[in-house]
Amino acid sequence: MTFLITAGPTREPIDPVRYISNRSSGKMGYAIAEAALNAGHDVILISGPVNLAPPRDAKFISVSTGDEMFDAVHQHADSSNICVLCAAVADYKPAQVSPVKIKKCAAQVSLELVPTRDILQSLGLQEDRKFLLVGFAAETDHLEANAAKKLREKNCDIIVANDSRIAMETDENELLILFHDDETKKISRSPKKILARDLVKIFQNSQQKSLTKKM
Secondary structure (H helix, E strand, C coil), X not given: CEEEEEECECCEECCCCCEECCCCCCHHHHHHHHHHHHCCCEEEEEECCCCCCCCCCCEEEECCCHHHHHHHHHHHXXXXXXXXXXXXXXXXXEXXXXXXXXXXXXXXXXXXXXXXXXXXXXXXXXCCCCCEEEEEEEECCCHHHHHHHHHHHXXXXXXXXXXXXXXXXXXXXXXXXXXXXXXXXXXXXXXXXHHHHHHHHHHHHHHHHHHHHHC
């Protein structure tokens, strides 16, 4: 199978030296990529800026902005069996980017933001998609309710949810996995590398079940 995996944050520029981003380390996405490779799968890893070495045998695509990640995902999604959108893409970007550094001044400055393109939703809306679509939900409250809402609205096959206060910038995580058929599964707090092995097996089994239903 071919896994397409996104990882890390995006950076949405304000001017040549400033940007909007988030605390995502990319560790979960990179761990899933490693686990998929170790299980004998092909991997396309599309990554925002992180301080991690790319897995040796993955097809690695480096991006910075949400628009760059959107384009890269759509270029490779249809040739993949499983799309795992683990990246923390910025929800908003500046409406205008200054071509020069904005100088500090005494006056108050307002920044107009516009929504970034929704990669997960764009894939979920594809008719007759052949790939299993997995989204991630990092929440700070009402974890299961928010994850279930995202599963429905984005038309995913699976949502992997976690409390971002536990997961961000750490080597451990605990997960709540929601499936399209209303099944749920909890995985207790463990190192991300161990969680990644479990997730790859779950994604692989779900894809195989999906193919069996369509036959």
